[in-house]
Amino acid sequence: MDEIEGGNCYWANMPPELLREVLMKIEDSESSWPARKHVVACAGVCKSWREIIKELIKTLEVSGKITFPISIKQPGPRESVIQCFVKRNRATQMHYLYLSLSQALADDGKFLLAARRFRRPAFTEYVISLHPDHMFRASGSYIGKLRSNFLGNKFVVYDALPPHAGAKMLQTRSTQMVGLKISPRVPAGNYPVAQITYELNVLGARSPRRMHCVMDTIPASAIKPGGVAPIQIDFPFSKANSFPAIPFFWSNSNRLDKSLSAPLDSKKEASLVLRNEAPRWNQQLHCWCLNFHGRVTVASVKNFQLVASPENGVVGAENEKIFLQFGKVGKDAFTMDFSYPLSAFQAFAISLSSFDTKSTRE
Secondary structure, X not given: OOOEOXXXXXXXXXXXXXXXXXXXXXXXXXXXXXXOHHHHHHHOOEHHHHHHHHHHOOOHHHHOOOOOHHHHHOEOOOOOOEEEEEEEEOXXXXXXXXXXXXXXXXXXXXXXXXXXEEEOOOOEEEEEEOOOOOOOOOOOOEEEEEEEOOOOOEEEEEEOXXXXXXXXXXXXHHHHHHHHHHOOOOOOOOXXXXXXXXXXXXXXXXXXXXXXXXXXXXXXXXXXXXOOOOOOOOOOHHHHHHOOOOOOOOOHHHOOOHHHHOOOOOOOOOEEEEEEOOOEEEOOOOEEEOOOOOOOOEOOOOOEEEEEOHHHOOOOHHHHOOOEEEEEEEOOEEEEEEOOOOEHHHHHHHHHHOOOOOOOOO
């Protein structure tokens, strides 16, 4: 349905009270995909419909619903888990992230993100995009990347957009070339948002990996009661032009207080640190085991669960909660479950680091 901006449209002239009630019922009833597409379609009818939808749609943290592309960059819900799965194509070096639509370990899913692996002389890089056919940084669908060091035991996650107010972009030769020589509208930023480290594994595959993640843009207090994490509430206008059929917006009524998007104060606020849950040796099975609650069915060195590190100063339930779980269910199929304060983009990037195996980690 084509969007009509004029005020002479029959749909635009519906009584606001009736229109709001109708759209509210649609929003409440369509809780998951593919039915969720009806909510998106309503936002494209006309301007008055869009404005009301913008007021009704809540953040992923509050609603637990992924509706528009901006949801990919928002923290997951606090009291529930977003269940996803990843499919790998070895021939093309592509990885696809889907939102699970059922309790099955692998279903058709709702496509969310794609990543392509590029091997360089000094590092390996995964380019992450909203579109599986636009896997290059000059594309309007590019949203970030994961880059390893030469040894393949340290990774940095970069966001193409500022994760919070005052975020500093890492200046590189490539970002300057993309930003200045191709188009000033291309979102070519390099904003570090996470650091992932795998400890040297001297015993090889006989010993489990040790994983350490520093979430540079998330304060350690975010996992404590009442804590908050920065949230992205909109894509820049240039990205909207790249996908004219998809509304990249968020309403002013749903914008959180500016303090939530403020930069971390290094003197007062430490970054959140996550570590992998240590597996236990099963004497009967003669292997290292973790309880994935039925979400992982194949033993693999890539399987992991991330919990809060003791250095965050948290105790009790917050120290035991699993914020990200990733594991194998088939030859090239994996499940990925995440919750607050991680976003789908951050969780996907961290999970991708598990694929880039090197001898230093195995």
